Amino acid sequence: MTTPAGTTPAGTTPAGTAPAGQRRVVLLGSTGSIGTQALDVIDRAGERFSVTAVCAGGGNLELLAEQALRWQVGWVGVSTPAAAEELRDRLAAGCPAGRTPPQVLAGPDATAQLATLDCDVVLNGVAGAQGLRATLAALEAGRTVALANKESLIAGGPLVLAAAKPGQLIPVDSEHSALAQCLRSGTAAEVRRLVLTASGGPFRGCRRADLEAVTPQQALAHPTWAMGPLITTNSATLVNKGLELIEAQLLFGVDYDRVEVVVHPQSVVHSMVEFVDGATLAQASPPDMRLPIALALAWPDRVAGAAPGLDWSQAQSWTFEPVDNEAFPAIELARAAGVAGGCAPAVYNAANEEAVAAFHSGACGFLGIVDTVRTVLERWLDGEHAAAGDPRDIADVEQAQLWARRQAAAVLGIG
Missing domain, CATH: 3.40.50.720 (NAD(P)-binding Rossmann-like Domain)
Incomplete structure (x- = not known):
């Protein structure tokens, strides 16, 4: 199998001959x-x-x-x-x-x-x-x-x-696309904090005890977005928002203590940027991924008609509430992984992927997903890996992920 870079595959327009601007x-x-x-x-x-x-x-x-x-x-x-x-x-x-x-x-x-x-x-x-x-x-x-x-x-x-x-x-994530759009309005020195919004998933308002018997079918019933099983489950546990917190820090270079998460069940305000003068800019649109996809494909330009806009002729209410970190500890675990740096975020993500697969196969309860991530991350941070520093190459990342998957399997008793 040959690498296609630099070739002109059959059926495509040769390099340099695409219509202007396409x-x-x-x-x-x-x-x-x-x-x-x-x-x-x-x-x-x-x-x-x-x-x-x-x-x-x-x-x-x-x-x-x-x-x-x-x-x-x-x-x-x-x-x-x-x-x-x-x-x-x-x-x-x-x-x-x-x-x-x-x-x-x-x-x-x-x-x-x-x-x-x-x-x-x-x-x-x-x-x-x-x-x-x-x-x-x-x-x-x-x-x-x-x-x-x-x-x-x-x-x-x-x-x-x-x-x-x-x-x-x-x-492409709607939250980070929103942040990128809002950040056009100021310099890096003018940014006080980034505010990621979360729908809260299907279990918003539930206490930890309420989540003991959650089934995969219930976890996949997201109230706003239609997504694949992994990301939908991650949205139910709020692991997805934890991953987005790490992503925001990496994309925009804002310290972790200046990246916050707020629950916004309507999913209309996709994220916000607060500036040092007290102004907060938000990007609002109906929950439709075609808008951020189109913007990413055409960046920095917009694609006319990519998705419907808001209907301002209809009465509507937007609400915001804090995250319940006791019932949904995934976001703060992600913050800890991000602050630790190195391969800790990779460990967080890999342990979660293993636990989500176990949940859908019946080998793990819903609460066991994030509990497993916590245990594996703590083992990584408390062990010899804590001082490993940044990965030197992709092999280091893959080795950390393999370690995390094996640890997660052992925690779940499926290894």
């Missing part, structure tokens, strides 16, 4: 929630974008093949090698006469390889820490990265920041 997009995680919404944005934006490649895990080959043929991409990636033959058959069968089917890359390195293609923007919508290699590959190839895969920044923070040039890393 941005070429490589879409990683194309069959997931972010990926399908990104293609909707691209579809409705006319000639503003083209799609160079799509890539997915392989769980929905029918949709992946449909996307590849619809957008006439040159390359398709699938991380499951066993799915490659079926994918090639689908592409060959559906490709119109006279057109060459897209080339297929398969295996664990396919995502990272496609991230180096000649394009303008790589949208990384891969789920979980497995997206780190693709983020680093895209940055090192000089591509702008629209980052929906927050876990890659969290796990490989120092490595990602070292690889990213100014303006090369654009957030």
